[in-house]
Amino acid sequence: MSDAHVGPGVRYTPYANPTYRRRDSFHRGDQTRGNMERERKPPEGGMEGNRQEGTSRTWFKITIPFGIKYDEKWLLNLIQSQCSVPFNPIKFHYEKMQAQFFVENASTAFELKKVSGKICNEDNESISIFVSPSPVPYFEQKEQKSTKVKLIKKTKIKEYEVPQQALDLQRLHSDPDVMSHDIEMGPNLRNCMAVSPRIHEENMPKVKSEGELDKVKGLEPEEMCADRNPLCTTFPDKSTNISSILELFPKLLRLDDHEVPPSIIFGIEAYKKLPVCKGSVFGSETLKNLILQFLQQYYWIYDYGDRQGLLVAYHDEACFSLTIPFNSEDPAPSSLGEYSKGSRNMKKLKDSILRVQLLKHTKRDIVDFLSVLPKTQHDLSSFVVDMCVQTEKMLCFSVNGVFKEVEGICQARVCAFTRIFIATPASNSSLCIVNDQLSVRDASPTVTQGAFSTPVPIPSSSSVPTISQEQQEMVQAFSTQSGMSLQWPKKCLHDSNWDYTRASQIFRSVHSEVWEFRPTCNQGPTRPLHEVIHRPDNKNSKGAKVLAIFIILVVLPLFSGM
Amino acid sequence: MTMSMALTRLYLDKATLIWNGNVVTGLDALANFFEMLPSSEFQVNMLDCQPVHGKIRVFQEQATPSQTTVLVVTSGIVKFDGNKQHYFNQNFLLSAHSTLNNTVWKIASDCFRFQDWASS
Numbered sequence: 001m002s003d004a005h006v007g008p009g010v011r012y013t014p015y016a017n018p019t020y021r022r023r024d025s026f027h028r029g030d031q032t033r034g035n036m037e038r039e040r041k042p043p044e045g046g047m048e049g050n051r052q053e054g055t056s057r058t059w060f061k062i063t064i065p066f067g068i069k070y071d072e073k074w075l076l077n078l079i080q081s082q083c084s085v086p087f088n089p090i091k092f093h094y095e096k097m098q099a100q101f102f103v104e105n106a107s108t109a110f111e112l113k114k115v116s117g118k119i120c121n122e123d124n125e126s127i128s129i130f131v132s133p134s135p136v137p138y139f140e141q142k143e144q145k146s147t148k149v150k151l152i153k154k155t156k157i158k159e160y161e162v163p164q165q166a167l168d169l170q171r172l173h174s175d176p177d178v179m180s181h182d183i184e185m186g187p188n189l190r191n192c193m194a195v196s197p198r199i200h201e202e203n204m205p206k207v208k209s210e211g212e213l214d215k216v217k218g219l220e221p222e223e224m225c226a227d228r229n230p231l232c233t234t235f236p237d238k239s240t241n242i243s244s245i246l247e248l249f250p251k252l253l254r255l256d257d258h259e260v261p262p263s264i265i266f267g268i269e270a271y272k273k274l275p276v277c278k279g280s281v282f283g284s285e286t287l288k289n290l291i292l293q294f295l296q297q298y299y300w301i302y303d304y305g306d307r308q309g310l311l312v313a314y315h316d317e318a319c320f321s322l323t324i325p326f327n328s329e330d331p332a333p334s335s336l337g338e339y340s341k342g343s344r345n346m347k348k349l350k351d352s353i354l355r356v357q358l359l360k361h362t363k364r365d366i367v368d369f370l371s372v373l374p375k376t377q378h379d380l381s382s383f384v385v386d387m388c389v390q391t392e393k394m395l396c397f398s399v400n401g402v403f404k405e406v407e408g409i410c411q412a413r414v415c416a417f418t419r420i421f422i423a424t425p426a427s428n429s430s431l432c433i434v435n436d437q438l439s440v441r442d443a444s445p446t447v448t449q450g451a452f453s454t455p456v457p458i459p460s461s462s463s464v465p466t467i468s469q470e471q472q473e474m475v476q477a478f479s480t481q482s483g484m485s486l487q488w489p490k491k492c493l494h495d496s497n498w499d500y501t502r503a504s505q506i507f508r509s510v511h512s513e514v515w516e517f518r519p520t521c522n523q524g525p526t527r528p529l530h531e532v533i534h535r536p537d538n539k540n541s542k543g544a545k546v547l548a549i550f551i552i553l554v555v556l557p558l559f560s561g562m
Numbered sequence: 563m564t565m566s567m568a569l570t571r572l573y574l575d576k577a578t579l580i581w582n583g584n585v586v587t588g589l590d591a592l593a594n595f596f597e598m599l600p601s602s603e604f605q606v607n608m609l610d611c612q613p614v615h616g617k618i619r620v621f622q623e624q625a626t627p628s629q630t631t632v633l634v635v636t637s638g639i640v641k642f643d644g645n646k647q648h649y650f651n652q653n654f655l656l657s658a659h660s661t662l663n664n665t666v667w668k669i670a671s672d673c674f675r676f677q678d679w680a681s682s
Contacts, residue, residue, distance in 0.1 A: 130565060132601070272600040274645055277679040278583030319612045325637060326607050346609045359612065384679075386580045388671045389655060396633075398653055398673055416677065418651045420635060422614055434615035437635050439608060439651070444678065 059102055060109035061134035062089070064127060067099020075099060079129070082115045091137055102137050280385045291385055291397060294423075294431045299378045303403075305482075307371040313433055314363035315424070320370075320436040321359050336415070338374045339440045366436070378403040379452050395431065396422045402443050404452060414452075416443040471498055478503065566596035572669050574657060579672040582679050600643040607638040614655070630658040631670070637677075649677040 067075060072092050080087065087108045089101035103109055109131050116129035282288035301309045324336045326348040343349070344358040360366045382401040389396040398420045405413050422435035474493055478500070496503040570593045573579075579586040579595065586595045614631035634654040641647040657670040676682055 275584050277682045323608050323610045386673045388673045420653050435612050
């Protein structure tokens, strides 16, 4: 087989005094770093001379967790003893608890990966090796610059920057100018010569190994013909060979006249992108309706009613806790005043007694706690729901959204929240909450702008004219018995021509579901609203009872004396 | 073993991850998913947890006795390579499996979302 397309192999020696940039600065997708963008290359590994960015080489970072325990020489010898190929560790160093070094060769990295778990320390604990692609370790710029300048001069003369020319590495490597240079790879090198670091004449291996392709990798060819190359000699079979080539040349679209499937290209580290973010996950239309209805009912009471009304929504043994974020770098007291008192953020709260106290247990405690939190108005249209678990007996879902504070000094401030509900299905398609976790934070400006754009359908008191004393009392009674705040009962009574019975019927028909939280898991039957309104003899009309007694005991005797 | 493989071992066979609205179910899918994610650096600013009411079982199998389940809630900041940093919220349901010798906790469900997911 001819070796028309590959040159001699290379041997690398550790570089002196390298300095490292943060990994971020090398990332290809990051436009702000300037010279990172890839450019299209002509087929057959050809390149466009001085536009080449010599940054995407096959450097790999080898990490040994807890490697700080081991002596460098001992560790490297141990790894080499199990590694089927010789490797040259570049820049061995310890970082936190790890030992790290770099290798410049994909096949070496492959072999090193295989050693993971096959070596043990003196206590017979197995040692793991993690391998990940790495940007080029950055070396001293001074040395690099001078080399770069020199090479550019040379290459211009040598015409290596002629585009559309198929790269003939053989030619390249026999170029004495290239061969004599210790070329350091770095992100600023702008010519094709940067592809070939440290080529020494004496290193003319007999085997045309994959190492040679490393040099071409920086060119990012989109089409290659490997089957005419002697690459195959190092690998047992063609498929391994092909996978290695694909690993080395992530932009390859055609190999040996076949198209490369996108899935292979996609999987490579260099192209890792975040998945597209999507909206709510409900699982099914039925569940969506169930959850939305639940949330509507829950927040109706939470925002406009007496929160004691939420007792029916919780299991006897339910748990609730609340948190606000804590940034250890900025531990100033949060502006979320009322919430911070009850925050059970365990990153901040270390006191174990407080931790227990702030986990509200039993529905009574929960509802009492909720009742003292600031009054709110939630924007249901902002809600995004993730339905995490659904089984026959359990639903777990999280709700993200915004709310406004409607009274006090923080009025109209918009907060964002995430609330996780774990609930069991109850009768009448409602839910019984067993766990409830609320985290509150200040809303970001973009979120605040978009919030509450949908008008909230709550009638305002200004639409109802002044009412008489008797009507006031009716409103008060309706409010007490229904648990709704004064605005709504007023409107409802007004619309029903101050017919109390009719008003309660209207209310019931509109909000009947609200009162049918009937958790069978824990308590006795709950009375529906209409029963509550028409039977004065219940806990909601304690006030009426007291009044009656007062009248009987105090007022009547006064009359009888007349 | 790669990092993503190590992460996958923390999950139950039938576990589900919802990642910014993307649903990933089962260990193979999880392994692929983590493999696809760029490298990341997390900073946790909030942590809370609650015991899940005793009678609730997540993925109960016939052979095992009732499982203890814990809800873990966390939030903070994450920076994925090549992307700007995001505030995130994440909650886990952890399920304990006890054998004679030990108890193993595994993730039954994992729900992750950027706080600014809509503008990502």
